[in-house]
Amino acid sequence: MSRSRHSCPCPVSILMEVLSGPWTMYLLWVLSTNGPTRFGELKRRIEGISTKVLTERLRMLEQEEILYRHYEPTVPPQVTYGLTDRGQELVVILDQLNDLAQRWYLSPPVEPLAADDSASQIGNSETGMDVVVASL
Amino acid sequence: MSRSRHSCPCPVSILMEVLSGPWTMYLLWVLSTNGPTRFGELKRRIEGISTKVLTERLRMLEQEEILYRHYEPTVPPQVTYGLTDRGQELVVILDQLNDLAQRWYLSPPVEPLAADDSASQIGNSETGMDVVVASL
DNA sequence: ACTAATAGGCACTTTTAGGTAACTAGCTAT
DNA sequence: ATAGCTAGTTACCTAAAAGTGCCTATTAGT
Numbered sequence: 001m002s003r004s005r006h007s008c009p010c011p012v013s014i015l016m017e018v019l020s021g022p023w024t025m026y027l028l029w030v031l032s033t034n035g036p037t038r039f040g041e042l043k044r045r046i047e048g049i050s051t052k053v054l055t056e057r058l059r060m061l062e063q064e065e066i067l068y069r070h071y072e073p074t075v076p077p078q079v080t081y082g083l084t085d086r087g088q089e090l091v092v093i094l095d096q097l098n099d100l101a102q103r104w105y106l107s108p109p110v111e112p113l114a115a116d117d118s119a120s121q122i123g124n125s126e127t128g129m130d131v132v133v134a135s136l
Numbered sequence: 137m138s139r140s141r142h143s144c145p146c147p148v149s150i151l152m153e154v155l156s157g158p159w160t161m162y163l164l165w166v167l168s169t170n171g172p173t174r175f176g177e178l179k180r181r182i183e184g185i186s187t188k189v190l191t192e193r194l195r196m197l198e199q200e201e202i203l204y205r206h207y208e209p210t211v212p213p214q215v216t217y218g219l220t221d222r223g224q225e226l227v228v229i230l231d232q233l234n235d236l237a238q239r240w241y242l243s244p245p246v247e248p249l250a251a252d253d254s255a256s257q258i259g260n261s262e263t264g265m266d267v268v269v270a271s272l
Numbered sequence: 273a274c275t276a277a278t279a280g281g282c283a284c285t286t287t288t289a290g291g292t293a294a295c296t297a298g299c300t301a302t
Numbered sequence: 303a304t305a306g307c308t309a310g311t312t313a314c315c316t317a318a319a320a321g322t323g324c325c326t327a328t329t330a331g332t
Contacts, residue, residue, distance in 0.1 A: 011237030012230065013161060020156035022320080025149055039279055050321060055280060064240075075329045076278035086240065093232050094148065100225060101147030104200075158290080175309055186291060191310060211299045212308035 018064050023049050024057050025094065028083070031067060032091040036082030066090060154200050159185050160193050161230065164219070167203060168227040172218030202226060 019025060023046060030045050031037060037045070043054055058081055061067045066087040072078040083091065155161060159182060166181050167173060173181070179190055194217055197203045202223040208214040219227065 010162075011241040012165075012234040014241050015233060015237040016155065016161050019152065025152050026146075029148075040277090043279095051280065052282095052322085053320065056320090071279095074278095075327090076276090077280095077328085079279060089236060093229060093236065096229050096232070097151060098148035100229065101151040104222065105147040105150055176307095179309095187310065188292090188312095189290065192290095207309095210308095211297095212306090213298090213310095215309060 018060065018066070021057075023053060024061070027054075027057055027061070028066070028087065028091060028094065031081060031083050031087065032094075036070070036080045039079050039081070042081065061087075154196065154202070157193075159189060160197070163190075163193055163197070164202070164223065164227060164230065167217065167219050167223065168230075172206070172216045175215050175217070178217065197223075 019028075026046055027042070030042060034041075034045070039054070039058075042058075043049060043051060046054065058067070058069065062069050062081075064086070065084055067081050068084050070080040070082070072080070162182055163178070166178060170177075170181070175190070175194075178194075179185060179187060182190065194203070194205065198205050198217075200222070201220055203217050204220050206216040206218070208216070
């Protein structure tokens with residue numbers, strides 16, 4: 001959205017602009033952990049989001065081909081959203097970001113920080129993605 | 137900033153909020169490609185950024201320990217910013233995001249999209265980070 | 273006949289973020 | 303004496319984004 005007045009037209013900035021904003025990552029996360037999900041279910045899981053923002057995010061991510069929208073014309077209608085191949089690719093990297101974020105913002109095992117960091121055996125996971133994310 | 141009214145308190149959302157917003161990624165990129173850089177030089181390289189936003193971003197990233205600030209009390213003073221270990225870790229992942237963004241938003245080799253996607257042999261780089269980013 | 277459910281759309285208001293411009297300190301050079 | 307350099311800070315204004323509430327279609331159930 002509003003890619004016209006964009007600060008930097010390079011691909012990664014486009015992508016970051018897509019991912020930026022409240023709920024977007026959380027939404028992707030819900031879809032990656034729960035599989036294809038209907039609109040109402042999404043709204044229920046993402047507690048606090050407004051329908052307006054949820055639809056905005058869904059529309060945008062659909063336009064970026066990160067997720068797909070499946071409309072079933074039953075009564076009442078069923079609309080299901082799920083990750084596309086692009087979406088799957090994305091959550092792989094998001095996993096790594098999450099691994100990093102976990103190390104940074106969670107679990108300071110001994111002390112917050114000291115003058116020398118000789119005891120920092122925390123950050124040796126080598127982006128191994130061994131920490132399966134559980135807390136979004 | 138404004139982590140209090142945060143939508144989702146999980147680590148990766150915190151991190152995304154840090155990275156979100158105009159210029160932030162670009163700033164990290166400049167620091168990663170140019171090494172430690174002074175304030176004025178950053179402002180010159182990131183064409184179009186206001187001093188206000190630049191200082192905001194620098195302060196925030198410094199607080200997140202993604203970059204450091206070195207103040208040399210000469211006259212006129214020299215302030216140099218550079219990536220910390222965290223910052224280095226981050227740009228590694230950013231590289232992958234960039235790789236992905238390049239594939240998605242650059243170079244559609246044959247056709248934009250067709251009815252069936254049997255010809256989508258585009259996305260097989262396996263997050264190899266072989267594409268060194270050049271265009272931020 | 274009327275209510276309920278799903279998946280939103282639309283208009284209005286509020287909040288937030290970014291831009292702009294003016295100002296600062298302390299010393300140097302002209 | 304005065305202007306200029308760096309690295310910002312501060313106040314003010316505007317534009318974009320988010321929140322809120324009300325509205326729709328269609329049919330099944332009571």
